[in-house]
Amino acid sequence: MKADVPKGTGSSLGEAAMAPVRLAMAAIDAPLRWVQRRLGIGGMATFFLLPNMLIFGVFVLLPFFINFAYSMTGGTALFLPDRSFVGGEQYARLFDCANYTDPNSCAEDTFWTAVGNTAWFVLLQVSLMILFSLITALILNRELMARSFWRAVFFFPVLLSPVVVGLIWKWILQRQGLLNFGLYGLGFDPYTWLNDRNWSFAATVGVSIWAHMGFYTLILLAGLQAIPKDLYEAAEMDGTRPARAFWRITLPLLMPNLLVVIVLVLIRAVQIFDEVYVLTGGGPGTSTLYITQYIYETGFATQLRNPGLAAAASILMGAVLVVLTLVQLGLGRKGEKKGARK
Amino acid sequence: MGHIKLTNVTKSFGAVDVLHDINLEIKDGEFVVFVGPSGCGKSTLLRMIAGLEKPTGGELAIDGKVVNDVPAADRGLAMVFQSYALYPHMSVRQNLAFGLENTRMPKAEIAERIGEAARMLEIEAYLERRPGQLSGGQRQRVAIGRAIVRRPVAFLLDEPLSNLDAELRGSTRAELAALHARLSATMIYVTHDQVEAMTLADRIVVLRAGRIEQIGTPLELYNRPANRFVAGFIGSPHMNFLEGTLEAAGAGTAVATLKGGHQLQVPIADGTAAAEGPITLGVRPHHITLDAGENSIPAKIRLVEALGSETVLHADVAGQKILIVAPGQHNLAQGDDVRLSLSAAPIHLFNDRGIRLERAV
Amino acid sequence: MSRVAEFIFRRRGRSGWHWTDVFTWVWLIGGLFIMFGPAVWLVGSSFKSPAALAEFPPTIMPYVTQKATVEGYDKPLDLYEVTMPDGSKTVLAEVRRIGIVSQMVSPDKPTEIVKVKIAERTPVRTMSFATSNYSEPFTHFDFVRYLWNSVFVTVTATLITLIVNSMAAFALSKYEFRGRTFAMLLILATLMVPLSVIMVPLYSIVSALGLFNNLWGVILPTVATPTGVFILRQYMLTIPDELIDAARMDKASEWQIYWRIILPLTAPALAVLAIFSVVWRWNDFLWPLIVLSRKELYTLQVGLSIYSGELNVQWHFILAMTVVTMIPVVLVFIFLQRFITTGIAGTGLK
Incomplete structure (x- = not known):
């Protein structure tokens, strides 16, 4: 992006609407000039940074640090000073397992169920998401009629709210839904998909791919479009077959974007909550209970709520996310260097 | 009004010293040009006067008042930037008015000042346009106009012509000179182009690596450069420098022996005879003549550039490169042998530290 | 740009359809239905009455069964098109249904009950948008x-x-x-x-x-x-x-x-x-x-x-x-x- 000059002077209506704002800004100016005289120009930098830093501090940094303290306390009291210190007890509880592959052998079995579900979900969702969005990006990168229309088609669900996404699909997958209608036409009996452990798990994977695929397609498409076309012309002159050109030119040059996308998908998949919560509510049973929902329910929703335990679980999840983000930043930097060399 | 004085001013960015011990006095109404190669600190010096940078040491005074701690806005100066720095989202009129509005000047007076400046600069026709809709030359005028309406004690101009094409640059230069004559305001002008410096300046300040090399009128710098750097920087094409040795030969004269054994008699001032030893001779290309007469120097032509009215010859004198600008046209080709005469040329002598030896002319 | 695509999936000799062309269009058209279909279905369903929503198989457009007020009955009755034993068709209102037999009346003759097998009747329906939703x-x-x-x-x-x-x-x-x-x-x-x-x-x-x-x-x-x-x-x-x-x-x-x-x-x-x-x-x-x-x-x-x-x-x-x-x-x-x-x-x- 670069600084373009905004076009037009704005309608007179807009000007009229701006008048009170202008007046307010001018009114602020006089006291701020006084502040500027006191602080100097450099001090004004602090002034401009302050509101953001304040909000950051209170609503991001503070909770981030409190979280560690929280995870070492027990009881149901809300405020930290009222809570009793229990040391690493919450962590010990989370890790109290006879056999880590079998959630039922664990003291906190729902946690391990959620971890296992999330792991399966991430594995399946990430690989399918990458596959589908890569195919779509490659197709949208072809010489197509009305490409921006097709791009919009795949992008459309990205903007929908997770709640809407969940409801749309809940409606489609229910007994009288569109899916059963289609299958009925093919001679199948209606089935309540979301009451089936396996199908509802598949539904959460499918629906989350449906909702977010367009976003990653867009990033991959941008990467594809950045590949200089003369490379393909050169390859064509050398008699390279298209499949080989894909493996030897497209894929290596797309790799920086692809890696970033993979990590982004991973980070988001680990935190999956909203649409699943609306679609299946974690059920049937605990078949689609993922880690964020476990934290939410342990922290807020259940009768036996245990915020300390939820905090401990969230720190574990945070650790995974930090590792993934660092990988992403590392990959991004590598990609930047590559770009700079070009 | 418009008297600017710098005393022992220094500036460092972190550990890097950009300006060393600058002493400079600019008189009211004077047109002073800061010139030097890029990175010499001339822009930093200007920005320091403007108040956009703070001096690290020394004292900066405007009209006798020390302004080291006065913010840019309160120094009463106006600046024309290299990129013009016109506000792209405002019309030309708003650009001119912005600075005046900030001083809470009455609307009528703002309009009057803008009208006056617009007439002077002939920009009335596009007062309602945005800078993006103007040509480079028009933008340049607006930038100057924005300075004029402020009626500043001094104008600061930071390479204002560098973004114009060659032709426009020539005509704008002349207009700037006329403008200075008309406003008779102090102007400080930064450029790396010595032609601009020579044509515009009352006085030129030559800077190199954060130090003032010489201050003087254009002709002073041309005729009596303080050192080898100034000699090489002022004048186009550049002065030729030939290595040699100097021996005293009686009162007021010396004999310079060029590499290759050729000897020249040069007048020197009394008291500089002690500068015997290795020396650099400086001679301007225009002052060398093609002449096979007595005491002429043999040279071999390396390249001929025929410009019509004059001919630029690149030649070789005993292994040293030399440039000659000969008036008229000459039927010479690469590899030809010619003989050069320096007898009519003012010869500058520079000692081994590059300092010019005063010559009795 | 377009050449890149053309090269990756170019049509062999530019004549006829390569499998990649077929795949492209199957993917795009399929995508169109999968991406937009659910939202369109949602919008369509949102105009259906609760009764229509409970129906299976569902209809694409929102329909409601027409009703008629018949003398002697408090509530409006659903209208059905009935195939009579003689093969003619007529519109009757359903009073109640017992097993596979429906008791119906003609709106013109409210007192005369006709028994019809439910297989022989189809509801009379009109498209109606339930804006009350x-x-x-x-x-x-x-x-x-x-x-x-x-x-x-x-x-x-x-x-x-x-x-x-x-x-x-x-x-x-x-x-x-x-x-x-x-x-x-x-x-x-x-x-x-x-x-x-x-x-x-x-x-x-x-x-x-x-x-x-x-x-x-x-x-x-x-x-x-x-x-x-x-x-x-x-x-x-x-x-x-x-x-x-x-x-x-x-x-x-x-x-x-x-x-x-x-x-x-x-x-x-x-x-x-x-x-x-x-x-x-x-x-x-x-x-x-x-x-x-x-x-x-x-x-x-x-x-x-x-x-x-x-x-x-x-x-x-x-x-x-x-x-x-x-x-x-x-x-x-x-x-x-x-x-x-x-x-x-x-x-x-x-």
């Missing part, structure tokens, strides 16, 4: 409240986001000061701290500030978004510093420089951030779900999710309200799609 929640439920809460949260949060983040971006892009790199790193580091990681302690802080069950408790934690600072800073870096010098020479205060020079010139980036922020805040779910427990404070998303989770789901209202919830986002999509897609492609941020 939309109007009723607005009049009888808290829906207007939810709508208002959502609008308030979205607009307020977006405005604060724009102001606070543009101020920070200005400081971080146009000033040299100690700790600038640290501040920048701090902001970027918070990208690693998503809501799901800090929701437990954040809840206690928001409660301590008295913002539990308060829309400001939803708004404030979201406004200092690192993405926003990042987008705006990158953009402001492209604004020449000389412009700021010029403004300082023009006696502008730093606040004026921010307000009169920087903000107008950052308008395109602000627009992108504004669009993102509107979509984010409108769609926010988990945090409002935690902070808001009083019904009258619910945002649309929370309200929808709570109602759809009830034991006896009133799908006809839920569907209609889902459509309403979708509308602003669909409008953004239709009018600003290009803006968003270039924004994402340019920054890789969502």
Whole structure:
């Protein structure tokens, strides 16, 4: 992006609407000039940074640090000073397992169920998401009629709210839904998909791919479009077959974007909550209970709520996310260097 | 009004010293040009006067008042930037008015000042346009106009012509000179182009690596450069420098022996005879003549550039490169042998530290 | 560009269809149905009456069975087209149904009961849009409240986001000061701290500030978004510093420089951030779900999710309200799609 000059002077209506704002800004100016005289120009930098830093501090940094303290306390009291210190007890509880592959052998079995579900979900969702969005990006990168229309088609669900996404699909997958209608036409009996452990798990994977695929397609498409076309012309002159050109030119040059996308998908998949919560509510049973929902329910929703335990679980999840983000930043930097060399 | 004085001013960015011990006095109404190669600190010096940078040491005074701690806005100066720095989202009129509005000047007076400046600069026709809709030359005028309406004690101009094409640059230069004559305001002008410096300046300040090399009128710098750097920087094409040795030969004269054994008699001032030893001779290309007469120097032509009215010859004198600008046209080709005469040329002598030896002319 | 594609999946000899061409169009057309189909189905369903919604197999368009008031019966009766034993067809109203036999009357002769096998009758139906699905929640439920809460949260949060983040971006892009790199790193580091990681302690802080069950408790934690600072800073870096010098020479205060020079010139980036922020805040779910427990404070998303989770789901209202919830986002999509897609492609941020 670069600084373009905004076009037009704005309608007179807009000007009229701006008048009170202008007046307010001018009114602020006089006291701020006084502040500027006191602080100097450099001090004004602090002034401009302050509101953001304040909000950051209170609503991001503070909770981030409190979280560690929280995870070492027990009881149901809300405020930290009222809570009793229990040391690493919450962590010990989370890790109290006879056999880590079998959630039922664990003291906190729902946690391990959620971890296992999330792991399966991430594995399946990430690989399918990458596959589908890569195919779509490659197709949208072809010489197509009305490409921006097709791009919009795949992008459309990205903007929908997770709640809407969940409801749309809940409606489609229910007994009288569109899916059963289609299958009925093919001679199948209606089935309540979301009451089936396996199908509802598949539904959460499918629906989350449906909702977010367009976003990653867009990033991959941008990467594809950045590949200089003369490379393909050169390859064509050398008699390279298209499949080989894909493996030897497209894929290596797309790799920086692809890696970033993979990590982004991973980070988001680990935190999956909203649409699943609306679609299946974690059920049937605990078949689609993922880690964020476990934290939410342990922290807020259940009768036996245990915020300390939820905090401990969230720190574990945070650790995974930090590792993934660092990988992403590392990959991004590598990609930047590559770009700079070009 | 418009008297600017710098005393022992220094500036460092972190550990890097950009300006060393600058002493400079600019008189009211004077047109002073800061010139030097890029990175010499001339822009930093200007920005320091403007108040956009703070001096690290020394004292900066405007009209006798020390302004080291006065913010840019309160120094009463106006600046024309290299990129013009016109506000792209405002019309030309708003650009001119912005600075005046900030001083809470009455609307009528703002309009009057803008009208006056617009007439002077002939920009009335596009007062309602945005800078993006103007040509480079028009933008340049607006930038100057924005300075004029402020009626500043001094104008600061930071390479204002560098973004114009060659032709426009020539005509704008002349207009700037006329403008200075008309406003008779102090102007400080930064450029790396010595032609601009020579044509515009009352006085030129030559800077190199954060130090003032010489201050003087254009002709002073041309005729009596303080050192080898100034000699090489002022004048186009550049002065030729030939290595040699100097021996005293009686009162007021010396004999310079060029590499290759050729000897020249040069007048020197009394008291500089002690500068015997290795020396650099400086001679301007225009002052060398093609002449096979007595005491002429043999040279071999390396390249001929025929410009019509004059001919630029690149030649070789005993292994040293030399440039000659000969008036008229000459039927010479690469590899030809010619003989050069320096007898009519003012010869500058520079000692081994590059300092010019005063010559009795 | 197009050649790249052409080369990857080019048509052999340009005559006939290569399998990749077939695949492309199958994928695109299939995508069209899968991506748009569910939303279209939702909109279509939202106009169906509860009875039509319960039907299986469902109809594409909303139909209702016609009813007629027959003398001697209190309620309007459903009308059916009946094939009579003699092969003729006639329209009768159903009084009651016993097993596979339906007792029917002709509207003309209310007293004469005709027994018809249910296989021999089909309901008389007309297309009818159940607009009451939309109007009723607005009049009888808290829906207007939810709508208002959502609008308030979205607009307020977006405005604060724009102001606070543009101020920070200005400081971080146009000033040299100690700790600038640290501040920048701090902001970027918070990208690693998503809501799901800090929701437990954040809840206690928001409660301590008295913002539990308060829309400001939803708004404030979201406004200092690192993405926003990042987008705006990158953009402001492209604004020449000389412009700021010029403004300082023009006696502008730093606040004026921010307000009169920087903000107008950052308008395109602000627009992108504004669009993102509107979509984010409108769609926010988990945090409002935690902070808001009083019904009258619910945002649309929370309200929808709570109602759809009830034991006896009133799908006809839920569907209609889902459509309403979708509308602003669909409008953004239709009018600003290009803006968003270039924004994402340019920054890789969502």
